[in-house]
Amino acid sequence: MATKKPSRIDVKKTYKLYINGAFPRSESGRVFEVTAKNGNFVANPALASRKDLRDAVTAARAAQSGWAKATAYNRGQILYRIAEMLEGRSEQFESEIALTSHTTPAKAKALVSEAIDRWVWYAGWSDKLQAVSGATNPVSGPFFNFSISEPQGVVAVASSESFIEFSDAVAAAVVSGNTAVVLVPGGLAVPAMSFAEVLATSDLPAGVINILTGSLDELAPWAASHMDIDGFDITGIQKKKHGALKEAGAENLKRIHSFGSGKTPTRILAFMESKTVWHSVGI
Amino acid sequence: MTFEYAPAPESRSIVSIKPKYGHFINGSFVAGKKHFPTINPATEEILSHIALGGVSDVDKAVMAAQKAYTKTWSKLSGKERGKYLYRIARILQERAREFAVLETLDNGKPIRETRDIDIPLVAAHFFYHAGWADKLDYAGLGHSPKAYGVAGQIIPWNFPLLMLAWKVAPALATGNTVVLKPAETTSLTALLFAEVCQQAELPDGVVNIVTGDGSTGAAIVNHPGVHKIAFTGSTDVGKKIARAIASTDKKATLELGGKGANIVFDDAPIDETVEGIVNGIFFNQGHVCCAGSRLIVQESVAEEIIEKLKVRMAKIRVGDPLDKNTDLGAINSKEQLVKIKELSAIGDAEGAERWSPQCNLSNKGFWFAPTIFTGVTQAHRIAQEEIFGPVLSVLTFRTPQEAMDKANNTPFGLSAGIWSEKGSRIFWASQHLKAGVIWANTFNKFDPASPFGGYKESGWGREGGRHGLAAYLKTGKETGAK
Numbered sequence: 001m002a003t004k005k006p007s008r009i010d011v012k013k014t015y016k017l018y019i020n021g022a023f024p025r026s027e028s029g030r031v032f033e034v035t036a037k038n039g040n041f042v043a044n045p046a047l048a049s050r051k052d053l054r055d056a057v058t059a060a061r062a063a064q065s066g067w068a069k070a071t072a073y074n075r076g077q078i079l080y081r082i083a084e085m086l087e088g089r090s091e092q093f094e095s096e097i098a099l100t101s102h103t104t105p106a107k108a109k110a111l112v113s114e115a116i117d118r119w120v121w122y123a124g125w126s127d128k129l130q131a132v133s134g135a136t137n138p139v140s141g142p143f144f145n146f147s148i149s150e151p152q153g154v155v156a157v158a159s160s161e162s163f164i165e166f167s168d169a170v171a172a173a174v175v176s177g178n179t180a181v182v183l184v185p186g187g188l189a190v191p192a193m194s195f196a197e198v199l200a201t202s203d204l205p206a207g208v209i210n211i212l213t214g215s216l217d218e219l220a221p222w223a224a225s226h227m228d229i230d231g232f233d234i235t236g237i238q239k240k241k242h243g244a245l246k247e248a249g250a251e252n253l254k255r256i257h258s259f260g261s262g263k264t265p266t267r268i269l270a271f272m273e274s275k276t277v278w279h280s281v282g283i
Numbered sequence: 284m285t286f287e288y289a290p291a292p293e294s295r296s297i298v299s300i301k302p303k304y305g306h307f308i309n310g311s312f313v314a315g316k317k318h319f320p321t322i323n324p325a326t327e328e329i330l331s332h333i334a335l336g337g338v339s340d341v342d343k344a345v346m347a348a349q350k351a352y353t354k355t356w357s358k359l360s361g362k363e364r365g366k367y368l369y370r371i372a373r374i375l376q377e378r379a380r381e382f383a384v385l386e387t388l389d390n391g392k393p394i395r396e397t398r399d400i401d402i403p404l405v406a407a408h409f410f411y412h413a414g415w416a417d418k419l420d421y422a423g424l425g426h427s428p429k430a431y432g433v434a435g436q437i438i439p440w441n442f443p444l445l446m447l448a449w450k451v452a453p454a455l456a457t458g459n460t461v462v463l464k465p466a467e468t469t470s471l472t473a474l475l476f477a478e479v480c481q482q483a484e485l486p487d488g489v490v491n492i493v494t495g496d497g498s499t500g501a502a503i504v505n506h507p508g509v510h511k512i513a514f515t516g517s518t519d520v521g522k523k524i525a526r527a528i529a530s531t532d533k534k535a536t537l538e539l540g541g542k543g544a545n546i547v548f549d550d551a552p553i554d555e556t557v558e559g560i561v562n563g564i565f566f567n568q569g570h571v572c573c574a575g576s577r578l579i580v581q582e583s584v585a586e587e588i589i590e591k592l593k594v595r596m597a598k599i600r601v602g603d604p605l606d607k608n609t610d611l612g613a614i615n616s617k618e619q620l621v622k623i624k625e626l627s628a629i630g631d632a633e634g635a636e637r638w639s640p641q642c643n644l645s646n647k648g649f650w651f652a653p654t655i656f657t658g659v660t661q662a663h664r665i666a667q668e669e670i671f672g673p674v675l676s677v678l679t680f681r682t683p684q685e686a687m688d689k690a691n692n693t694p695f696g697l698s699a700g701i702w703s704e705k706g707s708r709i710f711w712a713s714q715h716l717k718a719g720v721i722w723a724n725t726f727n728k729f730d731p732a733s734p735f736g737g738y739k740e741s742g743w744g745r746e747g748g749r750h751g752l753a754a755y756l757k758t759g760k761e762t763g764a765k
Contacts, residue, residue, distance in 0.1 A: 132423060137748050139730035140407070147734050147750060230739070243530025250525035252694070253518075253537070253740050266758055273696075273738050274750050277713045280724040 015045040015189060017052060017213065018196035020059035021206025027051050032214065034187050037102040045189035048212035050222045053181065056210035057228050060154045060179035063207030068151050068177030070205075072127035078204050079123035079175055085198040086116045093191050097163055100187030115167040121263055122171035129176060133269055137276070144279040149272040151177035152255060153230035156223040158216050160236035161188045165261065166195075169233050172267040174208060178231070182211045183220060185236065189213035217241075224248035224256070231255040231271040288600070291607040293394045298385045300471065303332045306340050306494060307477035309347035310487030315340070315494070321470060324391035325604050325613040325648040333470045336495035341462065341502040344491035348433040348460040349508050351488030356460050357430065365416030368455055370483040372409035378479070379406065382472055386444055387604045389471040391613030391649070392567055394605050404729055405448040408747075411731035412452035415752060419457065422749055428756040430458035431534060435509035437500040438473075439516045440466035440615050441570035441671075445729075447473050449746050450513050451490060452731075457755035459511065462491045462503055468616050470494045501527070509533065511755065515572070518669075518695070518740050525743075536744030536754040538572065538736055540669045541697030544690035545575030545726060546712065548683070549583045551702035555724065557591045560675070563700055563726040565599060565611055565653050569673040570619070572741075573698035575726050577666060578655075578677045579689050585679045589657060596653050597640040611673060614649040623651050623672035630656045630665040635676070661692055669695070683708070687715040696738025700726045719745070 016023045028049035034042045046052075067075070086093065090112050098108035130148055137145040155173040157180055159166040166188060173180045184192040196211050212219060220237055223229055224245040234245055235258045242258065249256045257270045305314040315334020322329050334340075356364070375382065382405070383397040392401075419428055434454045438446035443465060454461050465473035473492050480490050493499060497520075504512055504527050514524055515538040528535055545563045547556055563575025580588050604612035614620040631637055635656040644650035651672055659666050659676040666676050680686040690699055699718040701709050709723045719737040722728060729735065734750035736742055744754045 135734075135749055137730070137732045137734070139728070139733050141728065141730070143725065143728065145730070145733050147748065152738075246529035247526045250522045250529065253522065253525060253539075253743065255743065273719065274734055274736070274745050275713075275719055275721065275738075276734050276748075277721045278723060278725055278728050278733070279709070 015043045015193045017046050018211040019056045036099050045213040048214040056181040059207035064179045067208045076123045076126035081202040083116050083119035096191040100190045115164045118167045122175045126175050142281045147274050147276045152271050155231040155271050156229045157182045157233045158220050158236045161186045176272050179208045184213045185216045227252050235259050288608045293605045297381045300331050304474050305334050307492040308344045323388050333494045336493035336499040338502045340493050344462045344493045345506050345508040347488035348462050352460040355486040356489050361417030365413045368409050368413030372406050374479045375406040386472050390469050393609040393612045401445045405444050408448040408452045408731040412456035416456040422752050424758045431510040433509050434459045434511045435503040436463040436513045440469040443469035444472040460489045467496045537742040539742040541572045541695045542693045543575045543698035544577045544579050545700035546686050547580040548703040549581040550704045556702040557595050559726045564675040565673050566727050575700050582679045599653050601642045620649040626670045633663045635659045691717045694740040697741035
């Protein structure tokens, strides 16, 4: 009786969260199932809890001043490094996206290429934002008066399931010096957690980007009402749910915005604050 | 010897106040149904009766603004819009003294301030924005940015006409039409501004003014025909507005409260600093959202600064706002006076030490002597809450980092001041302060070319400068929004 030699058994990845540069499981112990188009099992990513969100905010807050203090050149290089790491692993992302977003390999390849290009595009903004958003203001009096833009602080991002939109939202939030807590729904959990590995190898300081996978319906209201989150990009959430989130966010006058598709510096500036300084001039 | 000043009152004969006012809708005054008195807070004399706008008045004003937007204002070129604004600026300059006296009568602030600061800045705001009207393509907001339509604007009582100018000038320059509600206690200069619009032959309905109270403001916020809200006032009301419009497509700029830190380093020029502290907290009776209401002074110079500050405070002249020598006028309303007294009493109860110079305050009207509290800690309510009066809380620090931590330890983020002779230290501090406006070796300076607005719970958006235009134009974000 001929026995078929068993083929090698795959070593499969455990999909966890990305908080403060580490990969913890959800403290809740919860997971959810991601399947392929044919219904086959793909992975059990973590179903993040409110406590995970709080931990991520704590990490993001702790990392924020250091990240904002890094030179714009340095931040730009790190975002570019993320693009380099993505490029090197593009085949992995293409296959994960094809599998989990139920699309063709050709489309997945185009998606990943575009996402990489978006990271390059945003990287270049780091040391140009001030030149286009700042001003010296000709006030009537003996003062040197100028306006500069500064990051708001901690920005939450509710991503759609598109890897390009995820890239736009995250890059726009952090390039200026904000730190981010990114909420990732559905099948995007799989490439998003592989993306966390990209971040972990891009010299990005721990806590600058934190990624939570799970249910936006659960996580987004908690993010909206969290008093230590300054801004919230809710592009990935259906418009009919925006009102409730904005209402919850009013308690600390959170800056809550959503954006159309396409890359724009407006998205970066929406999570920055303009600061105007008056210097008296004299001898 | 002591020098006594003879009274030097500005004549009020230049103003004529009607016994009763209606709303200004679609280019003319329309009678109100109910009225409430508006008083001179320095004397409690009833100046006039102001119409209490209801939902139907607001509705008429919004309809007029919508019609004006579609039929005339949006069809005018920027060049022509700008010429109307230039006209308004010039008429305001011509009638500046009249506005200054009327503002002082209705608000209680010294004539020296209305004459030299408020009204000149009002004219400057219109003049500045007039020039933007035909240059919006170059404002960095994308090609041919579009107006929202009808802007609903709700302004406070501390700088009545100046806040009107901050709201109306950019709204008109960018092509929006306006429904504006002045504050309940200070409507008179807004109603006089309506006359300026008539003299400038501004098309009917481009500016509409509905007077009233909080309920009138709420009617503007909730009106479906209003596309953009601009509000200056308390953080509490700002949050209510944010909730009220959460499920709508309305945009908002909110310019809210503050608890400004005025930071004095040990190398500061002492005499100039003392002047700056006085200007920071006692300008406009401390009714200033960006007031330097927390003095954060380095321990090694604290004693000297406070001693000199007390000497200087004893020279502040409190009294008749129409007197040209007056430094500190009347508190704007009884309600505000009660609030200032309450928070000051809490300062006493929490163990801070209160000091005021001897002042002869009139029995009539609403008055509060310039006051400082020393020995204040960060936990004290007078270090956390906006008093909006001539009351300064003094805290001390040892290291520069401690000064930054204390300055930023508030939910607000509107303004801050830095006093030091060392340039690099000033830049270091200005980088660390979470505030939208920072004054270095000066305080409480305003200019139409300079953006104003706060971080955190001090509000959304900026007013003034190129940045302020974004508040009234659909930028890339909105035009590309889902």
